[in-house]
Amino acid sequence: MAAAVGAATLLLLVVAGVARAQQPAPFTMPIPPAAHLVAITNGTILTVSHGTIEHGTIVIRDGRIAAVGAHVAVPAGAQVIDATGRYVMPGIIDEHSHSALEVVNEITNAIDPEVRMADAVKQDMPAIYYQLAGGVTMIHVLHGSANAIGGQNVLLKLKWGLPVDSLVVQGVPASIKFALGENPKESNFQAFAGHPRYPQTRMGVEEIIRDAFTRAVAYRTEWQQYDAARRALRRGQAEPIPPRRDLQLDALVEMLDGRRWVHSHAYRADEMLMLLKVAHDFGFHLASFEHVLEGYKIADEIAAAHVGASIFADFWGYKLEAWDAIPYDAALLTQRGVRVAVNSDDDERARRLYQEAAKTMHFGGVSETDALKMITLNPAWMLGIEDRVGSIDVGKDADIAIFSGHPFAPASRVEMTLVDGRVFFDRTTAPTLDYLMQQLTEQREHGGPARAERGQQ
């Protein structure tokens, strides 16, 4: 079923994207050519890091930004993308996604840091293409929120059409999902219908996290003692017996050692304070709270702990712990020095994160630059990759979205999206409704099979 869906969309892309020829294209994956040298010219560049450049040029060499400015020459041989009248911004980073997955949650255990989302990536899901069409170039794909300590997350670049390994971003801090509140305590569902599992309260959520780390500390000590014994081993002495390997505790030790960053789903203020304390006690790196609906109540505490806030712009009221969510969350957090990301948590919302970010300007008066950072630099910082992506700067990855107008203006849409300097979405060759209607008209006027019902072949 899923394969059929993917196949249909691939065909759809082939027909619209590759061939506007008379014959339907054969079923092949359209991989955009890798351009060695690209220049985006004469656009209004929203660098995010250093202001707006009118009539600016960006030169991309081997997937990285090589030059940017108002007076940058176009190198000979460059593939030129004319951005006259258009706005060019860094590719949007969705800090909280569950896209491109076969399965989102290993729901059965309250603690399951041993499972890996990288094992569940499905790189041919149409949602990837739809998100590219909304200017998104990178998604932080999280494990679900049914578990106090969830699975290992994976960071993807939306290189639609390439093999799965090409999508996974390497050399970044490892990441793990935590969850607090109603979801891990099974308030609105049960992992095993009719059979509640521990925890059922916020007391239990905290305890089970502390318990896991307590076991992890002991496990790490066992290994440290074993390693010390091996180092001290003298000729003729018996080999020490290693501790039994535990994949769950391995992941927790990575957290204790700061090698795996924690991104924790959290709604209520009190439980965020709880986790800040737990993180302090055990010394793991809490990179961001996710959703942070009541973050505005404890903005100073979050700021002091240098934890990011990855939020919804204005989603509220869908459950009791979402009753105090307000659209001013972004503004209040920003005012008190918290770095804020606006995320999707949803394939549909991911398509319009630029509009979501714009709402923060109305609700509480966030500046345009701060609002832009919420979908670029701030999520990059939470993921530990601020030096690689999130702004239009020399040396950074050429992940770029080109809009028809200012990305926050109501009539604007994405015209083109580049990842590592390659054009993975181009509206002029995309399967649009307009194109489908042209095909239907042709079919009516000239008869014969149209390619209109794409994917039906």
Added chain:
Amino acid sequence: MRPRARRHGGTDARGVVLAALVLAMTPVALHAQSATGLAVYAKGWAIRNVTIVPVTGPRIEHGTVVIRDGKIVAAGADAAPQAGDSVLDGTGLFVYPGLIDAGTRLGLTEISSVPGGEDQQELGDFNPQDAALDAVNPNSELIPVTRSNGVTTAITSPRGGLVSGQAALMDLLGWTPQELAVRAPAAMVMTYPSTGGGGRFGRRARQGGAEQVNRQVLALKAYLGDAKAYADIKARLAAGAPGTQKTDLAMEAMVPVVRGEEPVIFDVETAEQIQGVLALADSFGLKVILRGAHEAWRLADTLAARHVPVIVGPTTTEVGPDEPYDEIYANPGVLAKAGVTIAFQTNDAHGSRDLPYNAALAEAYGLSADDAIKALTINAAQIFGVADRLGSIEPGKEATLIVTDGDPLDARYGPRYVFIRGALVPFDDRHTREYEEFRARPKP
């Protein structure tokens, strides 16, 4: 040309500052309302030096809008306030009609996961006798939150089954459900069966195989046939024919529907469903309004010729894998260009305040700015038969209007003042209250 204005100050404390300002100028009656905040009822208002977007006519720069006894009495460059009117300076601001969400569940839900506050859906497939207004909680916290973002008027609909019940059109200000009501019932709500599934909010609710769909279509037809017979007998009895008729509340509710007096909102998605609805309309003399209808573009010319209006959206709906990636955004523009009267819905309650941003997504993919603002105002009023009262800035209409600092579709801007039936409604809602409370939290 898009309106743009500088923000002056934040959105914070607008209501409070405003109320103080108004009181300083002229004595007005204040009515404390639990659901409505402190609505300011003055006899007369004048909003001066403002850009008026009447929607039904050309834009007026440096105009004045005069409101008296809840109605707009003048709107234009020459309009002058009378002595005693409370005056608002509209420099750099814009007056638009209040926005109308043509599909919500406002008043029928509070916290989605808490069953006690849920009154959207009854059991069974046929519930025409159930009226949304009977369950609307006028003190819902969602109502002030929604109107604070410029959505002043909304259809609230029951859902579920094939005939869900009666929708109500309501202003988002009032002490009782009856005071909220603009028109109730505004329409009967039905769903045309479909094999399609999915949709985040169960919009494509009827699932199942072709056989099951056929059974449901037959059941719907039989039900409409019964209603037709009931209405015919009722008419004959009224004309003096001998005999009696047992009163059936469900059938009574269907009488104006099969007489074509009360419109039917049909929740549909596909072209196939729309064709089914049109056939039902022909067979049973129904006056239909399509809602959802992301494939309506396939039948745009037919719908225009038959004067069937379409309530599009939400445009924030997930795309099916076999649909053009921008279909949900582009559909409204295609319909408007073909001459179909369109309005927008959020099909939501908490998210109803995002109505204008739904239209913005359509504007980005082909809907003209003029058609977009009409869809959010006058078109919705026309569809529900209240265009003589709402939907434009014209003398004689109810003073349900918003004063904004920019294009209402632009998420960066928003209302500075909201009037509902001539009452100035401060931005006092659950969200602004929390904002003010925690903005004032001292550093720990």
